[in-house]
Amino acid sequence: MGGITAEPVEDYLYSLLPPRDEVLAEMEAQAARHDIPIVGPVVARILYELAIMSGAKTVFEMGSAIGYSTIWWARAVGKGGRIFYTDGDSNNADQARKYFERAGVADRITVAVGDALELLSEQKQEFDIIFNDVDKEDYPRVFRIALARLRKGGLFVTDNVLWSGRVAHQNPADNSTKAILEFNRLLYGSPDLFTTILPVRDGVAVAIKK
Ligand SMILES: C[S@@+](CC[C@H](N)C(=O)[O-])C[C@H]1O[C@@H](n2cnc3c(N)ncnc32)[C@H](O)[C@@H]1O
Numbered sequence: 354m355g356g357i358t359a360e361p362v363e364d365y366l367y368s369l370l371p372p373r374d375e376v377l378a379e380m381e382a383q384a385a386r387h388d389i390p391i392v393g394p395v396v397a398r399i400l401y402e403l404a405i406m407s408g409a410k411t412v413f414e415m416g417s418a419i420g421y422s423t424i425w426w427a428r429a430v431g432k433g434g435r436i437f438y439t440d441g442d443s444n445n446a447d448q449a450r451k452y453f454e455r456a457g458v459a460d461r462i463t464v465a466v467g468d469a470l471e472l473l474s475e476q477k478q479e480f481d482i483i484f485n486d487v488d489k490e491d492y493p494r495v496f497r498i499a500l501a502r503l504r505k506g507g508l509f510v511t512d513n514v515l516w517s518g519r520v521a522h523q524n525p526a527d528n529s530t531k532a533i534l535e536f537n538r539l540l541y542g543s544p545d546l547f548t549t550i551l552p553v554r555d556g557v558a559v560a561i562k563k
Contacts, residue, residue: 355548357515357517357518357552357554357555357556358552361416361527363554366395366553367394367395370394370395370398373394374456376424376452376455376456377394377421377424377425377456379392380419380420380421380424380452381420382499384418384419384421386557389419390418391416391418391419391421391422391485391493392421392422392512392554393554394536395553395554396512396553396554397421397422398425399551399553399557400422400425400426400427400429400484400510401425401426401428401429402429402491403429403482403508403559404414404426404429404430404481404482405430407481407482407506407507407508408481409429409430409434409481409482409508410430410433410434410435410481411430411435411436411437411478411480411481411482412426412430412434412436412437412481412482412483412484413436413437413439413473413476413480413482413483413484413502414426414436414437414438414439414464414484414486415439415469415470415473415484415485415486415487415495415499416439416440416469416485416487416488417438417439417440417445417447417449417482417486418440418442418449419445419448419449419452420438420445420448420449420450420452420453420462421452422457422484422486423436423438423449423453423462424452424453424458425547426482426484427448427453427456427458427461427462428456428458428468430446430461432461433461434461435461435462435463436458436462436463437462437463437465437472437476437480438442438453438462438463438464438465439465439466439467439469439472439473440466440469441466441467441468441469443466446464446466446556447543449464450464453472453475453561469487469495470487470491470494470495470498473498473499473502474498474502476502478502479503479504479507480502480503480504480507481504481507481508482507482509483499483502483503483507483508483509483510484504484510484511484512485499485509485510485511485512486511486512486513488529489513489516489529489530489532489533490528490529492511492531492532492533492535492536493535493536493539494534495511495536496536496540499561500543500546503562504562505562505563506561506562507561507562508559508560508561508562509540509546509558509559509560509561509562510557510559510560511536511540511557511558511560512555512557513533513555513556514533514536514537514550514555514556514557514558515550515552515555515556516529516530516533516555517555519533520533520534520537520556537550537558540558540560543560544561544563545552545562545563546560546561546562547560547561547563548560548561
């Protein structure tokens with residue numbers, strides 16, 4: 354996934370990164386081997402910084418796969434923070450639990466298997482950050498649910514909002530691109546949000562709730 358940055362520039366960005374620890378490095382290798390679409394270390398560092406800069410303590414993650422981005426959030430919020438991992442695939446959750454133990458962050462992560470949109474709707478609390486990385490066709494529905502569960506001043510962060518550049522095609526026919534286009538319009542059109550898309554990797558939208 355990706356392809357919106359010229360390849361030599363992309364390679365340069367990755368060449369700057371310090372090595373990750375054993376657990377994250379193993380997860381990156383597993384993701385590459387099995388085509389698991391994780392955010393990867395360049396975007397993960399943005400997530401980590403956003404949590405630290407905003408002083409976030411609670412993060413609800415929608416679409417967590419093997420838990421790579423989850424570990425970055427968990428490390429950023431520190432002890433006393435709480436991350437909600439969600440994924441529809443119980444096999445992903447089983448793998449993620451093992452990685453969380455090894456990464457030393459299992460005690461600050463709640464693992465839930467099911468539809469992330471339903472799981473978020475059921476929450477009574479408001480979150481400091483909601484991270485959206487589910488199936489793209491659901492993005493417009495996520496927008497409506499997430500806004501209600503985000504605290505004032507909280508961040509709504511979404512991956513893949515440039516969808517390998519397909520958002521810029523004339524009259525895209527596929528449903529994922531159409532849904533992302535609608536989602537991005539909703540983000541920028543909302544009087545309740547202030548949004549910027551960072552054109553890094555596949556595009557990361559960062560919206561703050563006013
Ligand atoms: C792009 S991957 C997540 C990668 C992860 N955020 C990371 O960067 O490490 C998307 C994941 O979301 C899950 N998923 C997609 N739609 C979902 C939904 N509505 N509810 C729960 N999980 C969903 C898929 O099973 C898949 O594992």
